[in-house]
Structure formats: C-alpha cells, structure tokens
Amino acid sequence: MAEESYLTDDFLRQLMNVGEVDILVGLPTHNNAKTVGSIVHTIQSGILRGFPRERAVIINADGGSRDGTPELVTGVSIDDVRPASNLQALRTLHSISTKYASSPRSASGAFRTILAAAELLRPKACVVMSPESANIQPEWLSKLLRPIFDEGFDLVTPIYRRHKFQGLLITNLLYPMTRALYGLRIREAYSPEFGFSGRLGSQFLGQNVWNDETEGAGVELRFTLAAITGKYRICQSFLGDKDRIERPAIDLVPALRQTAGALFSALEPDFPVWSVVTGSQPATATGSDQEVLLKALRVNRKRLREMFLAGIAELESVFQSILSPSTLAELQSMAHLGEEEFRYPAELWVRTVYEFAASYQKSVISRDHIIQALAPLFRGRMFTFLTENRNVSAGDVEKNIEDLCLEFERLKPYLLQLWKTRE
C-alpha cells in the first residue's frame, strides 16, 4: 500500500503558489511565540542583505503550537524590516506555515516537512534556523548559505563561540566520537542551524531514516552523517556567539536520544564506511576559529555526582548487560571516591561509550533503556570535565577536548573488536 502523504493539501497549495525558489529557510517551531517573531525578522533581514535578488521562502513547520507561533511567522511583514534597516526587497518574500504530523513517533516531522518542501521547490540552497536562538544575526544566513550558493558545498555546519561549559554533550561525546569514527572533524554535527544543498536534501529525504526504531530522533545528526558517508562537500562556518539555552537536567535523556542514540543507530548501516577510516581530517572552515568563553558560570557539580552515584547503585543489572566487567568494576570503584578525588578519566569514558554503542547494536536490552542508562554516566563525565576545566585558559580547554578526541581515535580498534565479537 502506498505511504500516505505527510503534506497537507493546503500546504501543497501554498507551495504551488510559491513555486521554484533559490533559497529555502526552514523554521521548525513548537510553541515559540516568545522568540519567533524577532527571529523571522532577522531571517528576512538576512535574506534582503545577503540575497536581495534571489527567490526565497521561509517554510515554518510547526508541531501544533497553541501559542500562535505559526500566525506570528506568517504575519511578520517584510515592511517591518525595511524601514529600520534601509533594506529593499526586489521581489516577493514568502512565509508559509504548515503543521507537521506531531506525535511522539514523529520527532523528525519538522525536518522531513522542510525537506519535502525543498524537494518540491527545488532551491539551490537551504538553511534550517532555530526558533530559539536568542542572538541570531542576519549574517548567519549568508554564512550558512554562501558556501553552498557560491562554492558548491552541500552541507554547512556552524561553529559557535560557546561558553566552555556549554554543549558538553557535543564536546564530550558527539564531536569526538563522530570525528573518530567518520574521520572528519565537524565540531557541530548536530546543530539547530545548518545549511544544505537541494541535492543533499533530496537524497536524504529518500533514505529510510524516517520510520525506523529511532523514530526520527536526532535525524539532523543522521543528515550530517549521510553527507559524510555520501562524500558530499562539507564545510563549517563560524557564526559567533551562541547564547546558552537553559535546559533542566530532565532534558538530558531526550538529548542523549537525539545525539548518542542517533549516532549509535547510524553505526550499523554506516559500518562499511567508518570501519575503514583511520585518524581524522579537519573539515574546511570559513570565518574565525571557534574559541570558548571563560566567564564565570554557576554549575551544580555536586548534583551531577550525586546522580552518577545513584545511577551506579540503581542500574547495576542494566550495566551488567551493557558494559564489560572491567569497565563496570572501574565505574563502581569510582563511586567510592570522595568528591575531591572523583575523576572519570577520558580513557574509561571512551571505553564506556564504545561499549554502549556496541551493546546498542546487539540490542542486549531495549535500546531506549541503553540510552537512558548512559545518562548518569554522562553526568559523571560532566562532573569531571567541569572540574578539570574550572580554572584553565581557553587554550587549555581546547587542548583537553582535543586530547579526548585523540583518545576516541586511539581506542577505535576497541570498538571494532567489540563489533566483531557481536557477530
């Protein structure tokens, strides 16, 4: 039976009216009324400044907001932008909105809708923008789109200037592991803002990632990985400051599903690629190098350690299914260390992650339980990272991240060994 279309008739009618475009800006939203208005303004400014002659459309894929977000997106007028900025629109700038199928089983609906729109409107370059970035700048559009438009790149991932304690999941897991496995140093392989070519979008839309057991979690990461494995041209573009978005600790598990879960689930289909990669190469980058910000930031490290200890105590049977005895023993012995002595060493952390990845493939227990079990351990690693980098320079923070990356690369044979024993 043919798969049911996930685009509504009304959305198709809107796309028909827009017609072929040069630039497509995707804006996934869900109850973002507080920020989305100013973000659309900024996007429009970015289009007028960077691409005044190109045909452009803003596609808002909304997950069923109840705060008027879609109306805000479509209601923002180009004329609101023009007087203040002395900008001029040569042509019609469209903003259209659609509600994507939003259920717990379709976390990727927004991105899929944006890709489908791109498939129909055939843009030369697309960009996805976050509805939450408090400090988005009009220049971001050019920075993410120009390499595609002018230089033929297929994927442009951002580099942000972050606080040294922001994005720990990226610096401690996603970046080093992606780099070690796929051989390309992409700092933000999973980002709320990125640019891509129409051909990459089209190729990915046809991949079987939308209805698999990950339920689309972290599909943007899968997108980056697809670009790497498909040998598309990738570059990184420095955007500047990334304001820290406060998230309660409870958000860690969903975040792990979208990052570690998505990465682990990609390893099996991508095995022919990553299994033969050794070392890593820098990715092309435009703009300044990233650097971390060092301003004081209050973080409750004590709570992180407590959650680690609780996890070790409560999830022992789960860990026995996932981890090797030696790794588990080391973790359990760590639990006896006082706060001052507590350290989660890089080598142990890498082994932990690789064993989780292999277990994920073996499906020793429910894959979602595996991801949930990683959460307390990651908190332990966070505690260590925060401690080790509390009073060091920006250069030292970068060096510590680099050391961790090298550890992931060094221990990659261990992951391959685990993979083989799986068979």
Add this chain to the structure above:
Amino acid sequence: MPLNRDVLWYKDAIIYQVHVRAFHDSNGDGIGDFQGLEGKLDYLEELGINAIWLMPFFPSPLRDDGYDIADYNAVHSSYGTLEDFRKFLGSAHDRGIRVIIELVSNHTSDQHPWFQESRSSQDNPRRDWYVWSDTDTRYKGVRIIFLDTETSNWAWDPISKSFYWHRFFSHQPDLNYDNPAVREQMWNVMKFWLEMGVDAFRLDAVPYLVEREGTNCENLPETHDVLKELRRKLDEHFPGRMLLAEANQWPADLRPYFGDGDEFHMAFHFPLMPRMFMGLKLEDRKPITEILQQTPEIPPSCQWSLFLRNHDELTLEMVTDMERDYMYDMYAGSKTMRLNLGIRRRLAPLLDNDRRRIELMNGMLMSLPGTPIIYYGDEIGMGDNINLGDRNGVRTPMQWNGGGNGGFSTAALERLYAHLIEDPVYGYPAVNVLRQKASEHSLLNWMQSIVAVRKSTAVFGRGSIEFLYPANHRILAYVRRLGNEVVLVVNNLSSTAQAVELDLRRYKGNILIEMFGKNIFPRVGDLPYLLTMGPYQFYWFRLRLI
C-alpha cells in the same frame, strides 16, 4: 474616417511614436520626410493606431536629434516643407489619426537666433530670454542629467563672457521663463501649430522650466504657473487639444502636473516602465503592483501615458540604486548598452527576441490604466545597433521590406542618415513589414489584433483598476471596470507554466469570455477560479452576467 469629436479622445488613443527622418524617404536623399510618412499612413491605419507622435522636425543643427531647435515655426529642410507637413496632417486626420508634435520648451539650440541675439551683448533686448550668470556657482547642487557628457549645468559663453544655464547638453541653453516675453513667445509657437490643426503637444523636459536658488530647480511652483497659463490659453482658444508632459519624476512628484485637471491632460508614467521589465525578469508582480499602488489618483479628465520603449534610453532614474544595478545586470550585460542612467536598447533585443515575452509586455502595455505608445519598429520586433553613439542605435531606419535599404530609401547606402540594422537576427532581410504582413502569425499581425481588441472597449482607456492578489506572486491579475463593463486581465510573468486561483466571488455567476478568441470559459462560482497558464501567457476576459 473623420476624427471623433470627444474632447477626451486621448484616453482612447493608441499612439505611434515616430521620427519622420526614420520612417520613409520619398525623395531618395537618404533621409525620411513628410511625404514619405504620408505615404505610409495606410500602414499605420491598418495597424490600428489613432494618434502619431512626431519627434522634433524643426530646423536644427541636429546635435541632439532635433531636440535642439533653431526655429520653432518651420520644418527642417531635410524633412520637407511646411506645406508637406500640412498635407500630411490633413491625410492623417482623414484617416482618423491625430497628430502630436514636440514642443521643446525648456531650451533651444545655441544656434537659435534668440540665443544668438541674447549672447551678442548684455544690452540686447533678448539678453534676458536665457539664464545668464557671472559665476557658475548659482543653483549649486542641482543634479546633472547627462552625466556621461556634462560636468556642470553652467557653460561659459566666450562671446558675452558669462555663464549660461543648461540642464541638458551645453549647446542647449535653457530659456528664462521668468521673462513674460518668453512665455508669450512660446504661446505664439503653440498657436502657430494649433491653427494649422495639430492636435496635441508633447512638452519636453517640463520640470526644469524655472530656476530658484536653494532648490533642486525641478517641479517648482513657478514652473506649474507657467504651464497652467499655457493650458488656460489652450482651452480658451483651442478646446479639445491636448498637452502631454514629459517629466521623468516619481509618481508623487508627477501628480502636480495634472493640477486640478487644469495643467496637463496626460503625463508619461516613467517609473512604471522599468518596473515592468523588472517584474518580468524577476518573475514577480511586486515591482509593478508596488509602483501602481504608489501612483496617486489623477483628475477624471487626465490620463497616464504608458510605453515600453521610446527614442531615449530605458531610463533608470526613477528606480533605486539596487533596482538599477539589477536592471543593468539583467538587461545591459555589455557596458556599451548603457547610457547616462539607462539602457539604450529596443524592445525586442531587451527581451531576447522572445516572442512570448514581447507579447506579454505589449499585453500589459495595452491593458494597464493609461494610453499606450508604440515606438516605431517595435511592432515588427526591430533590433538596435549599440555601436552607434548616443541613442542613435534605436533610431535607425524603418524596415519595410527585404530589398535595398530595407525599402526605406532609394538613396545610395552612404547617403542614408543611418545604416539599417543588418545583423542576421534583426536585420531588414529577416525583420520587415512586407514579410510580416505575409505571415499570419507574425508579430505585426499579432500587434494589429491586440490593438483591435484594445480598441473594442473603452474600459482599458477609461476604466478603473482593481488588483487581485492571488497567492501565486508570478501572476499579475487585475480587473478593469467601466460602468457595467468588466474585464479581467491575468498575466503570467513566469517562464514556466503556472496554476493560479483567483478570488472572483464578487463576480459570481459571470461567464468569462476570452477577448481574442471569443471563447467561453467556465462560469464564476463560489470556489476560487482556477486558471492554468503557459509561460508568459496572458488572458483578457470580458465578464458577462448572462
């Protein structure tokens, strides 16, 4: 066909712009003349136009193609005699064709006897007929129009050892309209031609008649006073005659030239023209609807004059810098195509000789509110010669047939005032009247049919306009209405097929009748009216409640 007596005749007119020099040479001297033009009136009548606008044909040193007049009350000897003109005028009127001539009122040639007298001494009675100054610092900051050739609006006169004011070329000194004698003399010039039977004047460069310190010397109240005085005299002595303003200004600045219906009858809508080209290239109606939204209402007796191309460059003065850059990049890739702030090209080459685009642009020209002007040769898709200097590349001889000199003249090639277009695409062997007359689907025959359809209703010349804004921005749609007569115009600005849904609920129950083929389209119902349109296609529908 006698002339109709309607004093608002210009609202229903379709004007054909021609330079007598370029149309047809009757005496074999290589230069077009009035006898030649008269001999081609049948052609123009067949085309369907009902007014001719003649470019300057007065005695002149021809340093600006006749816009440098040396005698207002005579005909340049190359073009014939006053008697020839009179005869041409009578023949045109016999065919129901009115004649509009130029009144270059702002300036004369420096060879005009008035200027020769004026410069001869400070005490000459005509000294004050021009704008003189001991310094070149007066009216500082006033823009220079011919940027490519002039560096100042003042020129030094070595004879009278002072500076004279000129807004255009330095050989075109501006008349001094603060002098009542000048105003009176200009009215005498008008009277001379009006008494002969001329129907209208195109007043050249009207914003610049009067100068005042501390202003930009454009559109000044004193200029309007001068023009109103001329209009009052015209209405008093020659009712039913018409004044057409050439004022290359923004719509809001143009509006005062209509006054309360007591200044100009018509004015060119300069800002619209480049935006039609822009809309076509962008495949977006925005530039067109935007400028028409900014166009103010004009008195009921007044009318806009619309054109696609004319004898000048495609002027880009009334666009923003960004729009100008875009137009240059899209329509004038080679720098030799650019002149002053514009593009010196004809319609067909501008549109890559794409018949569909040429038809669409003419369709809009004929259906937007105003009186359309067709530039000679554009009805057959003539090309241009960008290797000729100034604007001469768009002023080459009319191409009548594929024979010697394109049927324009029997003179030897070297005696022609300008060479004909000879390239393989636009040259006279390929593009000429004779050939197109013989081909049922030629551009000429198509132009003839659209002119006929335009003339079949007064709604295009006199009706109101209401824009529809379908969600598909590539579609420019509007409703023209005059009394009970309603016409729907739908233009696809895109190079690809488009579907469009039009909200026609207020016309529910009407049947759409396509005006060219007279075919019936489905009745308007409650649902949006769906049309599918081919690339650059346009429809004119008459709405009938039957």
